[in-house]
Amino acid sequence: MIRAGIVGGTGYTGVELLRILALHPEVDIAVVTSRSDAGKDVEEIYPNLRGVLAARFVEPTPEAFRGCDVVFFATPNGTAMRWAPALLARGIRVIDLAADFRLQDPALWERWYGEPHACPELLPEAVYGLPEAHRAVIRGARLVACPGCYPTAVQLGLLPLLEAGVVWAEPLVADVKSGVSGAGRKAEVSLLMAETGDSVKAYAASGHRHWPEIRAGLERAAGQPVDLVFVPHLLPMIRGIHATLYAQLKDPTVDVQALLERRYRDEPFVDVLPAGSHPDTRNVRGGNRCQIAVHRPQGGATVVVLAVIDNLGKGAAGQAVQNMNLMFDLPETTGLTAAGLYP
Amino acid sequence: MIRAGIVGGTGYTGVELLRILALHPEVDIAVVTSRSDAGKDVEEIYPNLRGVLAARFVEPTPEAFRGCDVVFFATPNGTAMRWAPALLARGIRVIDLAADFRLQDPALWERWYGEPHACPELLPEAVYGLPEAHRAVIRGARLVACPGCYPTAVQLGLLPLLEAGVVWAEPLVADVKSGVSGAGRKAEVSLLMAETGDSVKAYAASGHRHWPEIRAGLERAAGQPVDLVFVPHLLPMIRGIHATLYAQLKDPTVDVQALLERRYRDEPFVDVLPAGSHPDTRNVRGGNRCQIAVHRPQGGATVVVLAVIDNLGKGAAGQAVQNMNLMFDLPETTGLTAAGLYP
Amino acid sequence: MIRAGIVGGTGYTGVELLRILALHPEVDIAVVTSRSDAGKDVEEIYPNLRGVLAARFVEPTPEAFRGCDVVFFATPNGTAMRWAPALLARGIRVIDLAADFRLQDPALWERWYGEPHACPELLPEAVYGLPEAHRAVIRGARLVACPGCYPTAVQLGLLPLLEAGVVWAEPLVADVKSGVSGAGRKAEVSLLMAETGDSVKAYAASGHRHWPEIRAGLERAAGQPVDLVFVPHLLPMIRGIHATLYAQLKDPTVDVQALLERRYRDEPFVDVLPAGSHPDTRNVRGGNRCQIAVHRPQGGATVVVLAVIDNLGKGAAGQAVQNMNLMFDLPETTGLTAAGLYP
Amino acid sequence: MIRAGIVGGTGYTGVELLRILALHPEVDIAVVTSRSDAGKDVEEIYPNLRGVLAARFVEPTPEAFRGCDVVFFATPNGTAMRWAPALLARGIRVIDLAADFRLQDPALWERWYGEPHACPELLPEAVYGLPEAHRAVIRGARLVACPGCYPTAVQLGLLPLLEAGVVWAEPLVADVKSGVSGAGRKAEVSLLMAETGDSVKAYAASGHRHWPEIRAGLERAAGQPVDLVFVPHLLPMIRGIHATLYAQLKDPTVDVQALLERRYRDEPFVDVLPAGSHPDTRNVRGGNRCQIAVHRPQGGATVVVLAVIDNLGKGAAGQAVQNMNLMFDLPETTGLTAAGLYP
Known part of the structure; x- marks a missing residue:
């Protein structure tokens, strides 16, 4: 034990x-x-x-x-x-x-x-604890930094495209929506139910702390500087992050769906949905899973990746336990098999 | 298996x-x-x-x-x-x-x-599948009827008082609040988020199908007819039932807190909270637990019992599995150990 | 002006x-x-x-x-x-x-x-500013105390029955549900969206400050002591109060629907719904109206009155303006004609 | 009349x-x-x-x-x-x-x-009924087509930039979040509270009917073809649209805040917030107003415009009445002076 x-x-x-x-x-x-x-x-x-x-x-x-x-x-x-x-x-x-x-x-x-x-x-x-990108070094690590909730969703959505070099490094747009639990258990007026219920707002649009973290992760994958715009939004829900990610394809004929499926084929916690899907945050609520879908609006050069996680699960505590499992040579999914709570 | x-x-x-x-x-x-x-x-x-x-x-x-x-x-x-x-x-x-x-x-x-x-x-x-009242007969049953969600919460709250004979059989008031999932996955305008979000209403106040079921359960426990008023309410939440139960004590000096604790001491899924508590439905969300608290407003003759369950858990699927465990001689909690999802 | x-x-x-x-x-x-x-x-x-x-x-x-x-x-x-x-x-x-x-x-x-x-x-x-009970003295008043939000809903629902003497003075049960704005704009963890969203709880079940105020109002109407149990609940909605009120009829043949309609016939802000109705809080959201319905479950001796208001409207600011209109000899509805925001 | x-x-x-x-x-x-x-x-x-x-x-x-x-x-x-x-x-x-x-x-x-x-x-x-762009022709119109809710928010946010020619016509990204009332009062499982409460999803990411309408409006303003990507999202709220709009500045030194303020200086229903603001949808709930803010993340070439409306107000019924006022030579704000309902 x-x-x-x-x-x-x-x-x-x-x-x-x-x-x-x-x-x-x-x-x-x-x-x-x-x-x-x-x-x-x-x-x-x-x-x-x-x-x-x-x-x-x-x-x-x-x-x-x-x-x-x-x-x-x-x-x-x-x-x-x-x-x-x-x-x-x-x-x-x-x-x-x-x-x-x-x-x-x-x-x-x-x-x-x-x-x-x-x-x-x-x-x-210190090892950056995103197993889908750094599994090998996590296994031997003494000190692991679990990614932020926003960075987890954005990186899982964009890494495959940048690693494969199929999108331009600029501009990348990450429009991300979060439930209120992401802001923590703090006594602040702005987080009251009477303030955040039945309303939505962006915040820190000019610059959020997770921006340098995401950019660093994307640049590691791209092997070059990237131009990332990241705008977080606070939604009237408790758990869940929905990242809507926009990138420009170098070659519009590339099969992004297949690329994502291949990249995550052996990943226990990243699930590429069938073509045409739109993931709901509720489907990963309470679990450690990330669900991803990809779209090409009007068949144009812009690829849209949709990625959802539970900010407290795969975006925090679940991922921390996934890292622990790796660090202690346990099967990676131990203790993390819960399905999303639906409805 | x-x-x-x-x-x-x-x-x-x-x-x-x-x-x-x-x-x-x-x-x-x-x-x-x-x-x-x-x-x-x-x-x-x-x-x-x-x-x-x-x-x-x-x-x-x-x-x-x-x-x-x-x-x-x-x-x-x-x-x-x-x-x-x-x-x-x-x-x-x-x-x-x-x-x-x-x-x-x-x-x-x-x-x-x-x-x-x-x-x-x-x-x-047919055996009425409320293990806390009928465990012995469930064990040998071929045919089990799982209680409704409302009846589960109301009976778990009131049975100890009626069994012990410490309250009068009339009038008993069950004011019960339910999340919308209790109404099922039906395409009805009245269950739309735009209709039920940010609003509350009673329904079927003049008579709801769960009334005869609850009354029968209470009368079995009391050994006499009871006069029950049951008013269900639809709340802007997804899962959860909160029963607020009002009964008249025969002797106001009886220690209802101790009575409830004693009654449920060995129950794995019924949890009597410390005196002065107010249970939240979220604390049992996704699990098979019932949490109960008891109050005596102004120290008067009316006892108020608060009982919460997840209508889909202890109020439906969880209880069904609890019954299956009993019917097949498994430990009663097998597969039902999940904690409530908080927040 | x-x-x-x-x-x-x-x-x-x-x-x-x-x-x-x-x-x-x-x-x-x-x-x-x-x-x-x-x-x-x-x-x-x-x-x-x-x-x-x-x-x-x-x-x-x-x-x-x-x-x-x-x-x-x-x-x-x-x-x-x-x-x-x-x-x-x-x-x-x-x-x-x-x-x-x-x-x-x-x-x-x-x-x-x-x-x-x-x-x-x-x-x-000081004059108690519930116009439906004290209109005459409000007109000449220098100092008006607006009723609390809970007391407004409970009194509007029960006063007609007590004034007419058709119910017993005990026990009266007021099970009341409130949106979170009733708790005010205070930086408290317990009021965070992550705490109160998608969950319901009772609070202050053993004694709430509005209890003596409600009791006093009911006793004025009844002309005798009343035994009132009042349990407030916090709901995952922003505005709205739903009072579910239980009383015992002295004579079950009395026509409570007609009694309520008669009592409020000339009231601009109290609206008795047709028989069989269940009021939604959303229908009075943003306005100064109270909607009331009445039921007799199973045709028994218990009468159930359902009364809804907007806790910030008729339960606070709207009622304050209604009082001001009376104090300054303006038409009572001046500035208060807004309809409820639906959906 | x-x-x-x-x-x-x-x-x-x-x-x-x-x-x-x-x-x-x-x-x-x-x-x-x-x-x-x-x-x-x-x-x-x-x-x-x-x-x-x-x-x-x-x-x-x-x-x-x-x-x-x-x-x-x-x-x-x-x-x-x-x-x-x-x-x-x-x-x-x-x-x-x-x-x-x-x-x-x-x-x-x-x-x-x-x-x-x-x-x-x-x-x-037929006249396209967006008064802020077509006021003159609306005045004399017999037949007015009110813009869709999404198109209203997106156009009010982007028109000033395209009219002034300060952004490139491609790529334009409109990531838009809507409350569920935008989907109408239809008995559909996907719109149930149990489905949409506490969850968020994109939909029609590959192509939504409002896309050609928005594109046409933007092209009129730009005087050239535009490359627009539009992804709508369904949020767990009742009313409100929040458009997050991304465009590339031709000249990063342009003062977009001043440009927006100038463009809407005389508009009664479009309100440019002070620099650094983030509009909440709740602040326009129940009214006919659009609130707009602008950001330049990390001072880069991407400008982010945030625009909020009530989808049923300025996005539908309010705007229809605004058009009627114009068509019948009434003051434009007649009957539309309500403030947003907060909280």
Whole structure:
């Protein structure tokens, strides 16, 4: 059994991680920490886990993780980078669900996240935890940075086209729609149901933190600079991301459907839908799957890729467990077989 | 392995049943029938099951169920009663998720369901599949009638009080709120998102088909006639039932919290929350659990019981599988361990 | 033109009041105050009012209301009672949308609102602003306390029965469902869309501040003590209150439908639906109307009254304007003719 | 007073038209027809209009419109073109809210709407009812084709850029999000709340009927062919359209904010938000306004225009009334002053 610690178990990615790990056959949840809720039972904060997980939040201290094989950070940005060096030094592997190790360049991190990086020396070792692109290096990794929810959907949709070189590197447009849980469990007026229910808005249209992360991933795949425009939108739903991706084909006769099917043929969690499909976010709700469809409006040069994930599943906690499975040589789908909740 | 057939797999209870059974370790889904979608892959109608269940809808014919150990009917009312005699005669057990075998009195059935009962001779044998009240007889049953979603929530909330005789049998008020999936996957204007979103209404306030079923269950528990008022409401949510139940205590000093905790101490799927709690339907969404809390407003004689379930889980497909587990001597929780999806 | 001041214009009742008054043909909005947003344009906080209302929030100071004929308080509880004496002394009439003047007994106020009342000497003069019950005294009033949203719906539903003495005074059950805007524009985790969307819960089942207010109103109508149980519920919708009210008829042969129709025949904002109806909250959304229906489940002794309002309209800002119209001898419906927004 | 007839008053655009016209000070609703609901009171189908509009649906016959000055068609596509010639011949003006007269080319109409056009001879006379682009010709028109909801939002966002020639004509991307009321009041499984609530999907990504209409409008403005990609999405909300529009600037130093402000300075219903804004659909809910913001992600060559409308307001019934006001020389804003309903 893998002994797992979870830091910051009181956010939405934290509770989703607990929900998955509580039923994971190869994991023993050794410790769950929370600064704000230390001393309380997990089920007091998350009654959905009553009868499923008997655990109590403890203060996050170095001793708390004694005996752990791996520690997950489901924390705000800027937390994991303060803990990772000590944990790694003690042989404990680290999986960060936040942004601390997603960007390789510490200057870029500082610009977008507003503070100097606390352990730039670890950045070269950190592995970007998108298994569909980096499976081999994840297997041996000590430190994995799980991609953001937006970057997961956008990259899974565009990587095959850029790897194959069938689209131009500019302009790439990612118009992405997210449910409100992506914004976290924060007491903010702008996230109230009375504010976000029955309404839609774009936000951070001039620049969002996930933009440099996505661009870096796409450039790795393309082997060249890309010109990416990324506009996120907040939707009146709870879970789900729908990425609508626009790129220009170099050769309009290429069979993009076949290309995507080939690229993801052996992927357990990426599912290319039949030609003509339009994926619904609900079909992946609660699971670790990404569903993708591709269209060529009016048969023109623009290819439109539609990719959906559960932002808390494949976009966060599910993908973190997928990475853990790889890191610990378990079958990749262990504990992640749940189907989407429909309706 | 239990070989299971599912009739009518294209409604919401059908797809939920498939979702649960596809991952049930002791079940092999032998056949799934659908009149309207015969010949299509299940995943074409329910893309949430892609990669989880490879099956094709077939026409419901007597031959289709050859070799089955059990057949589930996730069909409109009035279907199972036409099939049950032949299936039982061939040694196939039957679990009906509709209303055909819920009422013991065929005249009552005809009055509320608008047609004569097709096999009244089977009614005495049919077992009402509420395990928390009838576990022993379910174990040996050939024919189980799963309770309706409303009756499940209302009975789980009120049975302990009536069994113990601590409340008067009249008046009992059940004010119950349901998500729209309870109305089924029917093309009706009144169920459109534009009609039901952001609005609430009562319906069938003068008389709903679940009323005689609930009353019968309560009278069995009370051992006397009860005067029940039941008003269902349609809410702008997808899954979930919240029953708010009002009864008059004979003796206001009785400790109802303790009574409920004692009654459900050993129940795997009924969870009495700590005193002062208010259950959310979301905490049981996607699972087979019922969460219950109890209040005494202003310390008066009226006791208020709050009970929540997922109408498609404990209120339908989950309970059907719980019954199957009992009928086939499996551990009762097999395949039903999922936690509620939160948020 | 009536010169109106609005205190606390940044909550949901405040913006609804501004939306109504901006188009009211007899009102000039003289001043809008907000402690938190002083100096900002109203349209910056409420872009729905762009092009409709050009005003700037100012600090609430005594001078700010110079020249006003009336001041509305759309503030938290405990604010209006600190301002009212000085305003009244200067001849400015006061309409409070909060709770400060709803209860006649200062001890009761202190018990439920947690602080001593600041001007108990004004309580005898304060008029309870439910026009359908107190129209005559509202006309001459200087100080009007607008009823709470729950109390408005419950009283409009039950008053006719109690006034006519056709139901017993106990037990009365008010099971009431509210949209989230009723909880106000507060940064609280429990009001996030990710928490309240697609879920329902009861709250304050053991005792809610609106209980003593409702009870007092019902007792005035009944002329005797009543035993009221009131359980509020939070629903995944934005606006709307649906009260489901249960009472025991003394004589089951009484024609309650006719009684209600007669009682409200001349009321411009209370609409008794045809027999057999079930009101939807959406049909009164954005307006000042209350729609009511009545049922007798199974023809028994329990009468069920269904009453819907918009909690921000007839439950708050609309009713406040209705009171103002009465106080200033305007036709009662002036500025309040909007139909419900459907769908 | 203008005597108005409404054909097809039982869809969502029909009821919204009734809601607006019932309170329009210069309109008398002379007749409302409905094939399916003839003989019923309007308030029976639309209880939100109780007390606001006393009218009865009648069969649509030629005699029904006797004495009308104008007839609105809130009907399915292919209806108005069968009625328009006879009405115009009798001097009755026609405003079509459907697609019959939106495309100038009858062959194009036939290709996208699946049947030959019934009166191609009227197409040259039909005026495209987007006042912000065609106000002058609308004033004198006998026959006005109201733009579709998507085309309204997309054109209002892109026209200024194309008229000014500051963006390239290709590729233009219109990623548009719509509430479910845009799909109409049709009994379809795909529009059920259980299907569309808490989920998002694109649809008709390979080609939607509004595409040729939008393209034609943009080409008129650009004076040259444009390459438009248009992908509509169905969102879990009731009303609202959010268009996210991507174009490539010829000269990245152009001040697009100033250009938009200048273009719409005198428009009563198009509101350019301050730089940096992100419009919410809720802020225009229930009104006839369009709110627009503009962004330049990362200061690059791609300009992103965000435009929101209420699909039933400015996208349908509101715009139809705006056109009527122009056709009958009334102030353009008559009857259309309502502010958006917030929250």
